[in-house]
Every structure is written in C-alpha cells, then in structure tokens.
Amino acid sequence: MDASRVAVALMRPSWCTTADVLEQVGLLAHRAADVGARLLVLSGGLGWWPVGYTLGLSEGAADPYPALARAASDAASPGEPWGDVGSRLLSGLVEIAAQRRLGLVAGGIPLPAEGGLGDACVVLSPQGALAGLQWQTHLSVAQSRLGLVAGDAIAPVDLGWCQVGCLPQDDLLFPEVARILCLQGAQVLVHPGTATADGRGALMGRLWRDVQGNQVYGLEAGYVGEGNDGAAVLGPCELTADGSGVLACVGGPEPAIAVADLPWERWRQVVADYPIHAYRNSALYQRYFPALYEDSRR
C-alpha cells in the first residue's frame, strides 16, 4: 500500500439549515479533493445543527447536545424537531462524496435506529455509497435526555484501501471501543470531534491515546477555536520526528483542513520494531473480563 493522503476538518458550528451545513462541507471537501486526499473526516454534531435551527436556538452550537436536550425537554413533542433532517443531510453528503470522488466520514447524524433515534457516524465511499455506519455506543447524559438509543455493535468499515474504525462522540472516552475496533482490523481510527482547539494536552487526551495504544493512525476533526490543535492527523509517536505522534494539525477561528500522507511502509516498520500487541497478557484479561465490570457496579 502506498502512502495515502487524508484530511481532517475544522468546522464552525452554528444552528443553521441543512443547506448551510452542506455548503460548509462542500467547501472543505473541495479543498481536500484539490490536494488529492482520498478521505476527509468532518466534525461531529453536523446533523444536529439544523435541529437546533428548527428549534430556534441561538446559542450553544459549540456544545450541541446539552442545548438540544434543554430545548427538547421544553418542546411539546420532543420527537418532532429532528424529523428527517439526518436523512436529508446524508443525501447531501452522498452527493458531495460522489462529486468530489472523496471518502467522507461524518458524525452526529440523527437517524432512525432499532428502538428509536440513534446518533450515527457514517462512512461514505468516493463513489458516494454508504460504506458503513457506526452507532454511538456510549451516550452522554444530555444525549440520553434527548431520547437517543445507544448502539449495540462495534465493527470497522472497509474502504478498500483501509479499514476505518469510527469513534463517535463519547465512545472516545472508553478504550474498550478502540481496542475492539483494532482487534477486528481497524488501521485508521476516526473521531468526528466537537472539541475546539484547546491545547496539545487536550488533543493528546482524546484520540491520540487510542492511536498510541493500538499503534494505528487516527483522524480527528474538530471545531474552530483559538489554538492550533483543533483537528489532527495522528500516528504512533515513532513516525514523527519530534516524537509527538501528530502528523498534521490545524486550528484557528476559520474553517480549514489539515492534510497528511499516511506512510504505510514506515508504519509497518514501527510496528515490527516494537510490536506491543505481541506483549499483551491475554491470560490476565481473561481472568478479569468481563466479570469485573459487573462486580464493580455492585
């Protein structure tokens, strides 16, 4: 496999129409396609921006779920505001992917799921096909108040040139998810994030951990902010000259993309030189999992 060029987006959140969301996505997709990227990871929460717009919200788009939960609890029929916004947004994203011949990952898309409404992370192929979908499995309190249902399966998505593992929203907080994805073959973890550029420490506290712990690549999108680390392409520390594990990053007050090539040959060498998975202690894990999870709740 040759080096693969990928991009991550830094987006400006706002309560806006579906058309406005797609316009912002279209501009960033254009830039990514222009530089030869084969995959662009968009920020999270996209599908909820039009919902907030419908509800007449004016503030809180940078942290959408609590604001929406408050608004939904005030609404007479809380299931109504999102209607088919997720489906309409998805249709628009499919068009952009096909038009730009660019793989797209988008998170925070409200779509009908088994048992209610779920929060989906969708992976689109450069042909505009839905390559896969990952429901968020760990909901926040605000998302639960919105009435969302959590996903019950974790699996990577095959894009042909790589296996992508999606970590929507708070799934990122639980290292079990990334491990399950990587043990099933994920080579690139993606996090359509909603964090602002709030410093290198904060960046490393998110997807970076899972990238290092599984020796894979990571693509994290985010929201505009003041710092330089809002969206980043990540890899094992050994791949970077400064040992940071950050292959590219972007921040600032304007929507932008960060672009990097994923050097597969070097990555293979890094893993061969220090194959941490060979040093796992599976017998230890077998001894405690999964019973200890239940015991800890008693």
Add this chain to the structure above:
Amino acid sequence: MSGDARRWLVDAVGRALAVRARVRQVRRFVADQPPAPSPAPPDGSRVRVGVVQLEAQLHDSALSYAEQMHAAVTTLARDGAQLVVFPEDTGSYPLFGLLPGLARLVGRGKPDEAGAAVESGEAPVLALMRVMTPTVRRVYQAVFAGLAKRMGIHILAGSTLAMDREGRVYKEAHLYDPSGQLILAQRKTHLFPTEVAWGMTPGDEIAVAHTPLACIAAPVCMDHTFWEPVRIAWLQGAEIIIDPAADPNRFSWGLQARGVWSRVQECPAYGVHAMMVGTLLGVTFGGRSGVYAPLVLTPRGDGVVAEASVADVPDLFCVDLDLDALRPLRQERLARLRPDLYGRYLPSLYDGASPRALQESER
C-alpha cells in the same frame, strides 16, 4: 559444569552475597535514624504524595544503598508526604553491585559475563537474577519496611525481584504501610521486550490496596502501555494509580505520555509516574516524573498536576491530591460503562489476535 555443580555454585554465591549484604546492619541504620515530623493523619479527602526521580547508582554495599533511599524518603517526609513513590528497579539492579566484580565487568561493557560466570546457559542475565534475587529482596524489604515504619508513612518502593519455587523470576512492586507491613505486592504483568528476552515471567494478577489514604494500585512501567491492567485496577476501586518506571530512553513527552498519563484520562484517577534516571549497568534511563489527573482536574487542562523540575536528572517533589474532586468523575464514568457490549467482544477477541491491521495493510 554439571547441573549439580552449577546449583552448588549458585547456592554458594547466594550465601556469600547474603553475608556480604549485612542486612542486620541495614536494619540498625534505619532504626537509628531520627523520625520525620508526623504526616497529617489520613482524612480520605486529600493525600500528599512525594515522588522520587531516583538516580540510578550501583551500590557495592547495602548500607550505601540504604543511605541513598533514606535521604530521599527523609526529604519528602519532612515536606509532609504521606505516600512516597520510587521508580521501577529501585530494589533490583542498584543492588547488583553487591556481586563482587560486577562493576568491573560492566565497565568493560560485558554485563552478561556476570551471569555467565555463575551459570553457563542461554540466559545468563536470568541466571544472574536468580542468584541476586534472595539477597536484593532482603535488603530492599529491610530498607523500605524500616523507613516506612520509622517515618510513619506509606512507601511504594518501586520494584524488586521475586522468584518462585520453579525459579521463575518476576518484577514486583511493594507498598509498605506506616507500620512497616507489606500491604501490596504487584508483579509486572506486561514485560518489556528486553525482559522477555532475558527470560523473566509476567505476573498474572492486578491487586489494589485499600489504605486509609486512598485505594492504591501499582501496575509496573510497561503495564501502563495497555489500558487493560489499569482498567482492572480502577474497577477494583483504585483512586491513585502508580507507575513505577525505568525507561531506557532519554525523555520524550510523547513517548512518556503513552503511559499512566493516558490511562488516567480513560480511568479517572490520579496517576503517579516515578522515573529512574541516569546510567546503570551500561543502560541510560531517562524521563520526567509527574503526577497526572484527568484533564478537567488540572490547572492548565493538560492532565499534569505536578512534574519534576527537569527531566533525566534526579529530583524530588511533593504535591497534594484532591480525592473529593476526583470521585464524581469516577462515578460518572463508571456508570456509563457498557459491560453488556464489551462482553460480546472481550476477552474472546484477544484469543489468537495478533492485530489484523498489519495483515490488512498488505492488501
């Protein structure tokens, strides 16, 4: 050399080492030291932790070893530390200097010859460890149990060596309480590649110690490369997760942050990372010790509560941990775990799973 002759030689060297170590003299030295002012009594809310960024030194006498450890403990105890933390290997390789001639062999760049001198075989370092383990363990226990009792504090004394009846050698971290009792013995469960090559054996258990200060766990160094052992400790209640470490590299924040700093973001707890620094037996250790916490509990939002003033050289520092601030985070995260989901994949996915990522990348 026949097997019987080799065993006889190993026993003889071990007995000679025990005499040379003069453990009784070490105990007397520790007992004769003036006590530090009593630390604040545990209140379950705050813990003052002292961290030793220890200079790696090869000691040819147990007394000089005790003096080095005493100096560090005393300084931190006088600063009010209720818990003092030492790095990995504190109670092993520094005491290999008790073996006559080892320093000379190392000086010639041939540490393996020391092992070969006592037992010919394919794993001379392991042979050396087998000979040294009983002695270094006795000295280590005498020093740290004694210091904990004398100063009236808890001490996580880094790690020493342990050996079972079959001759398997482990790394083992010890936690002593203020009465000098050993209350936690944590064997390293994930070995560094070099340790695997030497023939050491990984532990198969993660334990915690419920102390009046807090619930404490101490997986060792490489254990923190993996979230699993730390999750196991955290699920058993660990609020202070100690990473006694000895990293054979110069300090790099990225590489170091892959350890307990990352783990306490996933398992809300305080992380204490104590590093060995300097050169010992031909290996140069580096790092910057630190005390870490979930990002939201740290002043700069970077997960760092306190750090050694400088990397790669010896240092000591103390810091207060606010357990009351930690506990709501811990409860919130605990409540959101999905054992129903994990149980569908783990631990079965571990079976035979070399990561498929590499295989897939060949496509």
